[in-house]
Amino acid sequence: MVTPCSGSQPWPPSFSRSPASGLLIAAVAAFFAWFGVSIIVLADGRRGLAVGLAVSAAGLAAIAWQDGDGVAALIVLGGGAAAAVLRYRAGPGGWMLMPPGSTARLILCVAGGLVGLWFAASVTIGPDVATRFAVLSVIGMSGARIVSSREPSSVVTAVATLALATAVATHLGAGSAGLAPYVAAALIAAGALLVPVRVANVP
Amino acid sequence: MSPDLATCLPLLIAGAATLGLAVAMSPARVSRRTLLARGGTGLAGLIAIAAAPSLDLLVLSLLVLAVLHAALPGKRDFASRLQMPVVAVVLVAVALLFVRVQGPEMLQRFAAVGLAAGLAACVGLLPYIHVLEPEDTAVVSPTVWIGFVGPVAATAILIRVRGLLSPDAGTDLGAILIGLGLVNMLWGTLAAWRAEDSTRAWHYSFMADWGLALCGFGLTVADGQAAALLILVSIVFGRLPLYLASRQALRENQSADRPINLMVAAVLAGSAPFAGFAARVLLLRGATQMYWPLALVLVAGMLLWLPVSLRLGRTLGQPRGRQALGVGIVIAANAVVGLYPLPLLALGGR
Numbered sequence: 001m002v003t004p005c006s007g008s009q010p011w012p013p014s015f016s017r018s019p020a021s022g023l024l025i026a027a028v029a030a031f032f033a034w035f036g037v038s039i040i041v042l043a044d045g046r047r048g049l050a051v052g053l054a055v056s057a058a059g060l061a062a063i064a065w066q067d068g069d070g071v072a073a074l075i076v077l078g079g080g081a082a083a084a085v086l087r088y089r090a091g092p093g094g095w096m097l098m099p100p101g102s103t104a105r106l107i108l109c110v111a112g113g114l115v116g117l118w119f120a121a122s123v124t125i126g127p128d129v130a131t132r133f134a135v136l137s138v139i140g141m142s143g144a145r146i147v148s149s150r151e152p153s154s155v156v157t158a159v160a161t162l163a164l165a166t167a168v169a170t171h172l173g174a175g176s177a178g179l180a181p182y183v184a185a186a187l188i189a190a191g192a193l194l195v196p197v198r199v200a201n202v203p
Numbered sequence: 204m205s206p207d208l209a210t211c212l213p214l215l216i217a218g219a220a221t222l223g224l225a226v227a228m229s230p231a232r233v234s235r236r237t238l239l240a241r242g243g244t245g246l247a248g249l250i251a252i253a254a255a256p257s258l259d260l261l262v263l264s265l266l267v268l269a270v271l272h273a274a275l276p277g278k279r280d281f282a283s284r285l286q287m288p289v290v291a292v293v294l295v296a297v298a299l300l301f302v303r304v305q306g307p308e309m310l311q312r313f314a315a316v317g318l319a320a321g322l323a324a325c326v327g328l329l330p331y332i333h334v335l336e337p338e339d340t341a342v343v344s345p346t347v348w349i350g351f352v353g354p355v356a357a358t359a360i361l362i363r364v365r366g367l368l369s370p371d372a373g374t375d376l377g378a379i380l381i382g383l384g385l386v387n388m389l390w391g392t393l394a395a396w397r398a399e400d401s402t403r404a405w406h407y408s409f410m411a412d413w414g415l416a417l418c419g420f421g422l423t424v425a426d427g428q429a430a431a432l433l434i435l436v437s438i439v440f441g442r443l444p445l446y447l448a449s450r451q452a453l454r455e456n457q458s459a460d461r462p463i464n465l466m467v468a469a470v471l472a473g474s475a476p477f478a479g480f481a482a483r484v485l486l487l488r489g490a491t492q493m494y495w496p497l498a499l500v501l502v503a504g505m506l507l508w509l510p511v512s513l514r515l516g517r518t519l520g521q522p523r524g525r526q527a528l529g530v531g532i533v534i535a536a537n538a539v540v541g542l543y544p545l546p547l548l549a550l551g552g553r
Contacts, residue, residue, distance in 0.1 A: 124306040132304055136297070143293030150282045156270070159289070163266055166296050170259045172303040181259045188267055195274045197281045 026066045026130035032059030033134035034116065037141045037161055038109040040154070045096030049157040050088035053080060056138060056161050057189075060168045063134050064182070067171045072182040076164055079186025083160040086193040091153035105148075112141040131171060138165035152197040160189035210362050211253035213432060213551045214355045217440035218249055220536075221351070224444045225341075228529040230451055241342050244271060249355045258299055258363050261356075265325065266292050268352060277343035278336040287324050287333050288348065294321030295360065302367045311372035318364055319379040326353035328387045328413055337402035341447055349409045350443035354416075354435040361420055373423075380421030385500060388414025392507035401453050401518045405446045408471065408511055412438050412479075418501065419486050426489035429553040433482035433544055437537060441470055441478060444533045445519065452520025459521045463530065468516030470537050472508045478540040 036056025043049050057080020065073035098106070116137030120129045138161055145158040167185030170177040222242040226235050248268040255261040269288030273281050298317030301310045320331070326349055327333035333345030341347075368376060391411025398404040412434055419431030445467055452458070473479025483505060490498040522530050540547055 123310070124304040126305040132300070135300060139293055139296050139300070143289060146282070146289045147286050150280065152281045155282045155285060159266065159270060159285075162289070162292065162296075163263060166259060166262055166266075166292075169296065169300055169303075170257070172300065173257075173259075177257050177259060181257070181263065184260060184263045188263060188270075191267075192270050195270055197274050 022066065023130075026063065029059045029062030029066060030130035030134040032056070033063065033165075034113050034137045034141075035059070037138045037145075037158075038113070039097070040157055040161060041105050041109055041141055041145050042102060043095060043097045044092060044099055044151060044154060045094040046087055046089075046091030046153060047093075048095040048097045049091060049154055050084045053087055053157050053160060054084035057081065057084065057164055059134060060138065060164050063131050064168055064171065067128070067131060069171070072167075072179060075179065075182040075186050076168065079182075079189040080160070080164055082186075082190040083157075083193050086190065087153070087157055087160075090193075092151070108141065108144055112137050112144070116140070128172060131168065135165050135169040135172070138162070139169070156192045156195065156197065159192045163188040163192070205254070205256075207359065207362055208254050209550070209552050211249075211355050211358050211551075213436055213547050214358060214439055215246075215249060215253055216550075217436050218246055218351060218355065221440050221444050221447075222246055224529045224532065225447050228444075228448055228526050238342065241275065245347065245351060249352060252352075252356055252359050255359070258295070258360065258367075261359055261363065262292055262295050262299070265295075265352075265356060272343075272347060275343045277339045279334065279339070283334070287327060287331055287345075290331060291321045291325035294318075294324060299367075302364075308369070308371070311369045312375050315368060315372045315376035315379060318360065319376060319383060322357050322360060322380075323383060325356050326413060328383065328410055328417075329390055332410070335403060335406050337400055341450060346406065346409070346443070346446065349406070349413065350438055350446070353413070354439050357416070357420070358432070358435065377421040377423050380417045381497070382421075384414045384417030384419075384421060385504070386414070387411065387417065388501075388504045389507070390414075392504065392511050395511040396507070396514065401515075404511070405449070405453075405515060405518070408515055409438065409442060409446075411508065411511070412442060414504075415482070415486060415501075418497075419482075419489070422486075422489040422493050424489045424492050425553065426485045426492065429544075429548050430482045430486035430489060432548065432551045432553055433478055433485065433540070436540065436547065437470075437473070437478040437482060441533060441537050444529065445471065445515075448522055448526050448530050448533075449515075449519045451526070452522075453518055455520070457520035458517040459519070460517060461521060463522065463527070464516040464519055466516075466534055467519050467530065468512040470534055471515055472512035473505070476541045477534075477537040478544070479537070481541045481544045 033056050036052045039052030061073040061077035064076050116133045119136055120133035142158040142162040146155050149155050163185040167181040170181045226239050229238055251264040252261055273285040294317045298314040301314035324331035327345050387410050391407045395404045395407035416431045416434040419427045470477045473483050487498050
């Protein structure tokens with residue numbers, strides 16, 4: 001039955017979301033996590049690495065929030081933001097996004113996303129598809145970045161993302177792991193960038 | 204005290220004792236304060252790994268140790284020294300993910316493969332041998348992973364995954380560990396025997412001992428677990444301090460055939476009455492209970508320790524002063540553990 005428009009609808013009194021919008025938020029958050037770690041894989045400059053870290057941390061934090069743990073989301077976001085700021089202040093200058101010879105890295109990003117999607121949506125069952133996709137793609141791609149890179153700044157940035165994704169993965173466990181993994185991961189993310197490793201600081 | 208921490212307690216005590224000996228035995232030109240600070244940080248990391256309430260925190264502790272160790276000044280750069288420990292962290296993290304999600308049974312088996320591979324990468328065993336620079340100091344070298352961090356990390360991980368894996372996947376993990384153990388045992392002994400550089404020979408000998416430890420972990424009977432604990436203790440408070448004591452003689456290219464060298468060779472070979480002998484007896488008993496042909500293979504492999512140990516014993520040179528005292532303490536402690544291993548096994552909950 002069609003009813004006449006009754007004007008603007010009032011703002012809902014609570015922040016409860018419909019299942020559809022929840023899925024959409026989770027999907028966007030998972031995409032951000034993958035996109036952020038893809039930037040880390042593709043960039044060599046401190047700006048690119050910092051933006052990649054911030055975007056990935058924001059995606060992972062949104063997934064933690066979507067999973068119902070607001071405090072954990074804030075911790076992940078805080079750790080990721082602190083690490084991104086530290087990364088922005090030191091390392092090779094500029095963006096250096098997709099420097100010559102980056103084809104293999106680009107293939108890694110696409111393949112990492114596809115494998116993560118296949119694993120999360122097809123191989124495994126149950127809720128938390130976005131969490132499975134984000135965690136697997138971020139852990140796998142940051143591990144690949146660490147193994148394939150010789151530049152300390154990109155390596156420690158990938159270590160920070162790896163720590164945050166490992167903490168977010170605890171949500172998939174049967175019992176609650178509490179906030180300890182999130183706090184540890186945030187400290188590692190920020191602390192890894194403070195470890196005195198010789199980094200070329202080119203303006 | 205949690206049961207997980209209690210299981211690692213003998214290894215933590217052995218690690219602390221080795222650190223004390225290393226500081227006491229270090230030559231004057233090396234700063235003892237620096238060694239104590241770095242070793243103390245490593246020991247704190249070991250305690251964090253052993254006391255971690257969940258596998259996730261254990262993995263994060265490993266990541267911290269890996270970054271701190273790779274940041275130490277050495278011949279190899281930061282990124283290349285971080286590679287293998289990070290491979291371990293990634294493999295264990297992905298294995299945990301496979302354990303936790305709902306899906307086909309095959310995922311649990313992949314998790315078992317990932318855990319075994321992660322363990323091998325963490326310790327530095329085949330197929331993930333860490334690159335060794337003989338000129339590097341012991342604190343910076345991969346010996347830290349194979350002789351100091353690895354035993355506690357492996358024990359802590361394997362104790363915690365017991366309740367996570369399905370029975371079939373647990374059986375698969377045991378079989379993979381036995382297979383990896385046999386390969387590392389043979390590779391380690393043969394490579395240590397044939398290696399031209401004595402520092403590399405020492406490193407390979409650690410791998411051979413780890414082969415026995417993995418076989419012990421793979422045997423799901425109590426004797427196998429007890430054997431694994433004894434072998435790991437003999438690595439941490441036997442092979443590692445003896446290797447550290449031989450570093451100066453290795454640098455000066457000295458060798459000797461004195462009685463103390465033969466005693467050290469006996470400790471390294473796992474002959475009676477030292478700790479390695481008790482471990483080997485328990486391992487053979489466990490293998491016989493599980494599948495007796497495995498015991499035959501193990502006995503054949505154990506014979507390969509003899510030439511290797513004689514070679515390594517000679518590289519100790521002629522220890523004097525503090526070094527001689529340290530070597531004497533290690534030999535005596537290994538004899539005590541070998542003659543009466545029950546208190547140690549009880550401390551570790553075996």
